[in-house]
Amino acid sequence: MVKVFLLLLLCLPLAFSQEVKVYAIVKGKVVKVFVKEGQKVEKGQPLIKIDTSIYEARKKSFLGELEEVKARLWKVDRDYGRLRELFERDLLAETRLESKKVEYDSLKARIKQIEGKIEEVETLINYTNINAPVSGKILKILTPEGSYVNGELIPQAVVVIEKEL
16 A cells, blocks of 8 residues: 555656747747756746748738839829719720729738738737747757747647646
């Protein structure tokens, strides 16, 4: 009976811990690892920083595209106003006015698409800061400083934490 009780006490710490893998869903170079193996961490504590330059470049490209489309929209809007005046005076066929309206609506939709891409890239930039999802102890760092991660296709494990229950 004493042997069973002792065995149970020895197994209790194992029963009250759980491994948690922390994944990166972005790609880039690991520029900073803020923790060491064996270190205790609190939930929300920074673990790893991944370089954002890929995403910053994408964002800059989308912002440029957005400016271009907005400039085209401004021109199409002015043209549509002029064509509407001609149409109202019976000096223009309705199909020509409708074509300009379709062009205007297409540009408005394109702006929404680009704004969505910018939001997506901003979210990915935020994901380059990897924080501890739980409190516990760092068991293994899988991506040291200077290494590269590519978690866009398949999430890549970067740290393993022993969660204390």
